[in-house]
Amino acid sequence: MTKTRLLLVDDDDDLRETLCLILEHGGFEVLSAANVNDALKLIGANIFDVLVSDLHMPNDGDGLTVVSAMRHSNPKAVTIIFSAHPEMKAAAAAILAQTDEVFVKPQAVVNLVEMIRAKMKAEPGPVKVVSTVATILEDDAAVTIKNWLLRVDADKHIVWVKLDDTKRTAHLPQLFRDLVYRLRNPLELGSHALVSAAAAEHGLLRREQGYTAAMMVEESRMLQVSIFQTLQNNLHRVNFSLVLIGVMAIADEVDSQLAQAMTAYIGESKVDSLPNIA
Structure with a gap:
């Protein structure tokens, strides 16, 4: 059975490595990126079923940039943004309409795995199309x-x-x-x-x-x-x-x-x- 392919994006090396191990143990095939540019290259070269991306990252771009690119290349992919700021859900509701879910740190990582599985099983909603x-x-x-x-x-x-x-x-x-x-x-x-x-x-x-x-x-x-x-x-x-x-x-x-x-x-x-x- 083909594994669900997931892209994980986070600039925190320790957290990214930990999440990779947990997600792989949860049955996902995981590719990871430490920054927006690397994430965009992977999106351009692969087909993904799921995106899990940190919101705030150094250098150019952020998690929303990655979400937009994923929506363009893989419009059916489940997209999840995670952030250390609990107010993100309410504060950025309009922008995060492109995202399927917001995961607030430091929730237990097992909740993230369960969330992804639930989103994968849920009836697909309308494809969120991004425009230039x-x-x-x-x-x-x-x-x-x-x-x-x-x-x-x-x-x-x-x-x-x-x-x-x-x-x-x-x-x-x-x-x-x-x-x-x-x-x-x-x-x-x-x-x-x-x-x-x-x-x-x-x-x-x-x-x-x-x-x-x-x-x-x-x-x-x-x-x-x-x-x-x-x-x-x-x-x-x-x-x-x-x-x-x-x-x-x-x-x-x-x-x-x-x-x-x-x-x-x-x-x-x-x-x-x-x-x-x-």
């Missing part, structure tokens, strides 16, 4: 734009310029397409963002509509807030292994598009300030 930041923004672009518009409409300094919703949001569909493209085609660290003709056109249009430079900056700030609110609302399905890189790319792309829009805006202002020559 790009997919979430693509799926929820309309919701994010609506949220942004509510923020803008509440700002008396911006709504002083009378525009209907269609004109106010005209630049955003293309901006979201640029964002999704950027997220799916990441640039090397330190590279300049791509040139956007749409961003320059937006800067010129906002000037014609009567916006000040400060109003454009505030709109851009509100856009980032709305985007991050969308990610916050989707923590239960976001792929944590990529979320930090995604957030950095979003901030850089939105700032770059604002800079390009402002360059066009200021350039046109300088042209208009030149004296007329007969």
